[in-house]
Amino acid sequence: MRETVLFFLIVVAGTAGELSVSRAMKSVGEVHDFRPKSILRFVLQSFRLRWMWVGIALMTLAFFSLLAILSFRQVSFVVPISALSYVAGAFGAKLFLRERISRNRWIGIAIVCLGVTIVWWTRG
Amino acid sequence: MAMLCGGLLSCEELEFHGLELHVIFRPERSVYSSVFAILDTPQGNLVTRTRRLHRKTMPLILTSIILGPLGNVFLGKGMKSVGPVTSARIMDLLPIISRVLRSEYIWLGILCLMGFFVSHMLLLTWADYSYVQPATSLSYLSIAILSYLVLGETISPLRWLGVTVICVGVLLVGRTSPSTSETPEHA
Numbered sequence: 001m002r003e004t005v006l007f008f009l010i011v012v013a014g015t016a017g018e019l020s021v022s023r024a025m026k027s028v029g030e031v032h033d034f035r036p037k038s039i040l041r042f043v044l045q046s047f048r049l050r051w052m053w054v055g056i057a058l059m060t061l062a063f064f065s066l067l068a069i070l071s072f073r074q075v076s077f078v079v080p081i082s083a084l085s086y087v088a089g090a091f092g093a094k095l096f097l098r099e100r101i102s103r104n105r106w107i108g109i110a111i112v113c114l115g116v117t118i119v120w121w122t123r124g
Numbered sequence: 125m126a127m128l129c130g131g132l133l134s135c136e137e138l139e140f141h142g143l144e145l146h147v148i149f150r151p152e153r154s155v156y157s158s159v160f161a162i163l164d165t166p167q168g169n170l171v172t173r174t175r176r177l178h179r180k181t182m183p184l185i186l187t188s189i190i191l192g193p194l195g196n197v198f199l200g201k202g203m204k205s206v207g208p209v210t211s212a213r214i215m216d217l218l219p220i221i222s223r224v225l226r227s228e229y230i231w232l233g234i235l236c237l238m239g240f241f242v243s244h245m246l247l248l249t250w251a252d253y254s255y256v257q258p259a260t261s262l263s264y265l266s267i268a269i270l271s272y273l274v275l276g277e278t279i280s281p282l283r284w285l286g287v288t289v290i291c292v293g294v295l296l297v298g299r300t301s302p303s304t305s306e307t308p309e310h311a
Binding site for chain 2 (some may be wrong): 070075117
């Protein structure tokens with residue numbers, strides 16, 4: 001149960017956090033200039049956005065859940081299971097960012113789910 | 125001669141640009157040029173834009189594939205030395221958090237993940253989330269390799285199979301156009 005809750009937080013909060021950061025990044029615009037001053041300005045500009053902070057809060061929650069689960073599970077088990085974020089990511093990108101998900105991507109996502117299931121069997 | 129070129133260059137151009145001749149006799153280049161010309165729309169050249177985007181994103185994707193898993197491996201090493209987190213009560217978590225913050229491996233892991241985060245953010249400004257996530261997720265293979273090499277974790281054949289299946293899925297997802305929201309008709 002504890003493990004399931006932690007994996008749920010890693011996948012759902014982590015993906016929601018990434019989607020929020022992605023939304024913030026899209027409103028900041030593309031980076032073309034890699035001078036330190038420009039990068040600093042870009043970072044400061046992105047930290048002024050609400051979505052950036054929402055993203056950071058969610059990703060922090062996912063991060064501490066990851067630390068907790070890593071304290072009693074192998075890295076080579078935890079990280080592949082967290083690939084479930086693909087499913088969450090695809091649905092999130094479709095609903096939240098209005099991105100189109102092609103049929104090939106859905107097939108890929110289904111294969112990822114199969115892989116996650118196989119890794120889950122090695123739980124021991 | 126003009127027919128051989130697929131009508132892309134006129135005879136006058138051939139005589140004038142003598143160096144172009146070798147290109148014409150390579151069918152794949154001619155075919156490619158034809159596709160290239162067809163897709164040269166007023167909105168911008170789709171092929172050039174996609175290739176430029178791939179060239180721009182590739183080094184950052186490679187950085188992400190290495191730094192992300194390395195960060196997780198260090199975090200795993202750090203957390204194993206901290207000890208298992210078995211309680212969710214604040215009073216029990218405080219000493220654990222203090223041990224976490226004093227672990228050098230945790231900080232090393234965080235440093236790697238920060239590098240990963242910066243390259244990931246830059247990627248997200250150029251390409252869509254649903255492209256960036258799959259592309260950087262070849263890291264699932266490198267995490268298995270690094271866990272085995274650095275942490276000495278025993279990985280059963282079934283787990284290797286699972287990780288490989290995940291990577292196959294990821295590669296399939298990754299082999300799509302980088303920016304779906306800009307060119308929905310080619311997504």
